[in-house]
Amino acid sequence: MFVAPAFAQESGSDNQLQTELAVETHEEGVFPPFDSTHFASQIVWLAITFGLFYLFLKKVVVPRIGGIIENRNGQIAQDLEQASRMKAEADAAVAAYEQELADAKAKANAIGQQARDAAKADAEVERKKVEAELEAKLAGAEARIALIKDEAMRDVGQIAEGAASAIVQQLVGAEADQSAVAAAVKAVRS
Template sequence: MIAEAMAQEPGSELIAETHVPDAEHAGGFPPFDATTFESQIVWLVLSFLALYFLMSRVALPRIATVLEERRDRIADDLDQAAQFKRQTDEAIEAYEKALAEARAKAHEIAQETRDRLHEETERQRQAIEARLAEKISEAEKQIAATKDAALSNVRSVAVDVADTIVTQLLGEADPAAAERAVDTELK
């Protein structure tokens, strides 16, 4: 503020001379001093017009361009990001679909294999059982035949024995009577 006071130096001589601080301002109050209006208006109009043309022709369009470019760039980048996100989503969807398909297919194959094996086992089991049953019945038949054969041998042996015994006892043989007697006994 001392510095500002020093700034008043040129005026101070006047004040010192007149001893009235305001005497140097003809109109008393400088902002209402009409003698300065004309030059102030002239220079205000000149400087403001210069400023207006500088701003409207040079400075502002340049700032606007920079701001617009940046806004476009940001919008572009956001668009691109959105597009990438969409692509990612699509890829994820496709992957999940493929995964589900694969899983279903695997399940199907497993089921099929299980069914096939089951079926084959069943078939083999049945074949073996059939073969076994056949063998059993064959064996049974053989047993029956052997039994029959044995029984018929028993009769002829019995007839022979009876015939021989009769021959030994009576000296004469009657095979027919012996056969009858054996048959009667065997019944």
């Protein structure tokens, strides 16, 4: 304990002894908490302070921290459960989308196949119609060609008969028999 020298002189001999002890201790340079005369009171106060601090931690701090940890664990578990539920919903949505996409592709292929078949059938009908028209035109053209050929052959036969008659007349000097010339030209044409 630190006592001023003036106070120590008034108190008497006991106080003077304590004052001298305090002054000597102070003068020796010993830090008061490390003074061995005060160890007992310091240990008592340390035990009281430690006990109060321990009770404060046990009754206030640790339950609050435990509550916070429990709340966080509960929130994390709830978030994980919600995430797994949402993942399952997303997986189901993806599967439904893929199924609908596959159905749409199959339907599109079926529609395309039907369109190709219809186009082939229409093209076949149109081809047959055009072929029939072409065959009719071809038959008509062949008939006209045959008619023209017959007319040309008749004309050729008449021209040949005329030419043959003229040649015979120039060679022989007399007119040739028309029936003989026609028979000769006809024999050559066949």
